[in-house]
Amino acid sequence: MLLMTLLGVMSGYSSLRGLEDFMKRHQQEVAELFDLAKAKLPSYSTLRDMTLHVDALKVTEIFMRWANQALPTEPGEVISLDGKALASTLKDCYGEQQDFVTVVSACVQRWDVVIGQVSFHNGESSEIVSVRHLLQQLDVKGVWVTLDALHTQKNGL
Numbered sequence: 001m002l003l004m005t006l007l008g009v010m011s012g013y014s015s016l017r018g019l020e021d022f023m024k025r026h027q028q029e030v031a032e033l034f035d036l037a038k039a040k041l042p043s044y045s046t047l048r049d050m051t052l053h054v055d056a057l058k059v060t061e062i063f064m065r066w067a068n069q070a071l072p073t074e075p076g077e078v079i080s081l082d083g084k085a086l087a088s089t090l091k092d093c094y095g096e097q098q099d100f101v102t103v104v105s106a107c108v109q110r111w112d113v114v115i116g117q118v119s120f121h122n123g124e125s126s127e128i129v130s131v132r133h134l135l136q137q138l139d140v141k142g143v144w145v146t147l148d149a150l151h152t153q154k155n156g157l
Helices: 002-010 016-033 044-053 056-070 127-138
Strands: 078-085 101-108 113-121 144-146
Touching: 002 016, 002 044, 002 056, 016 044, 056 113, 078 127, 101 127, 113 127
Parallel strands: 078 144
Antiparallel strands: 078 101, 101 113
């Protein structure tokens, strides 16, 4: 169930109903690929229950550790970093207390694979600080890093 959830999320599904549909469509393929006995698919309520009991940050940490080992970054690679605001998290759209969550992702262009992400609330941090933090976490050497114009500020934090 966790494997199918990871595959579904990596394929762009973010809702429990979407993950449920993904699992129905790809059950046979995954069973054959991993030589698994065909098992009953989890229900929506089982998926919901799993998300309540699984530490998503720990799963992300373990997955990223595996991804960095499986897809090592080599000198000369191009890594693109960019932040995107999550519209569904927007609060107080027109007010002075506007808040939303932004996710900054680092993508290795050769593979089109995200190798790291961090998120922040716009009132608590900035994309510039988050990019610096993500680069420290990734600990990459000898790579090219592409960023948007926001990061050209002389004293920007």
